Amino acid sequence: MNAIEIKNLSYKYGVGTPFEIKAVDNISLTIHKGEFIGIIGHTGSGKSTLIQHLNGLLKPTSGEILINARNIWLKQVNIRDIRFEVGLVFQYSEHQLFEETVFKDIAFGPKNIGLSEEEIKTRVHRAALAMGVHESWLERSPFDLSGGQKRRVALAGVIAMEPQILVLDEPAAGFDPYGRDMVLKKIKEYHESSGTTILLVSHSMEDIVKYADKVIVMNKGGLFLYEETDKVFSHAGEIVEIGLDVPQITRFARLLKENGIDIGEDIYTVERAKERILELLGKAKK
Secondary structure, eight states: OEEEEEEEEEEEESTTSTTOEEEEEEEEEEEETTOEEEEEOOTTSSHHHHHHTTTTSSOOSEEEEEETTEETTSTTSOHHHHHHHEEEEOTTGGGGOOSSSHHHHHHHHHHHHTOOHHHHHHHHHHHHHHTTOOGGGTTSOGGGSOHHHHHHHHHHHHHTTOOSEEEEESTTTTOOHHHHHHHHHHHHHHHHHHOOEEEEEOSOHHHHHHHOSEEEEEETTEEEEEEEHHHHGGGHHHHHHTTOOOOHHHHHHHHHHHTTOOOOSOOOSHHHHHHHHHHHHHHHHO
């Protein structure tokens, strides 16, 4: 069963005004349950507008959004239920914290679903563990935590609702490399343990290739590419042409090819480049 189906989706801001602009232009794609999807694109490419359609924050100008085979804008569909099924985490999500304690912040979503106190407590502890939120933090004020700790609390708050689909808009924005790796690793571990469908928006190509099974590439409001990660980076030249960067190791592989050493078009990790170079060296010795 498909988790998400987007059919001919278009969205315009400022309809009927002199400032009308099409932010998303006739996008169609399907995401299967349990997939980890990366979304990349330059600023203004339509990434954030696209993901805000997935839990009904924005209503399409035209086209359809289907979540678990249901058109979310049909009259018989309760959009509130969709927002529990699709958890959306914005950039700098720590700014959304507001409760007296970390426990209460993580519990806010489950409480609004109407769960029992025992189930809420179970979910809070489970989500805290998944995001690396220490038990000792739960009775502290979230405002006493560091920026990275707050971000993990905010993520735990969405995970505690146990959405079937988790959409993350730059969840590691503003972090140093260590903090970014820690948060993204926790998200990947959660994906593997829960089977939740995850969509990750990021400006970092290195992050996308490290974690995503497939990649959506947006450009000027349209769908430029949507393929398995391996195949997307075989289009490295085209990706660079639309103003996006590619992993450093991909650029290195392209440079080698220009100088007569071809290690393949699908190089986006150091490990794969190492394997291919060792293969070439082995053949050269024979």
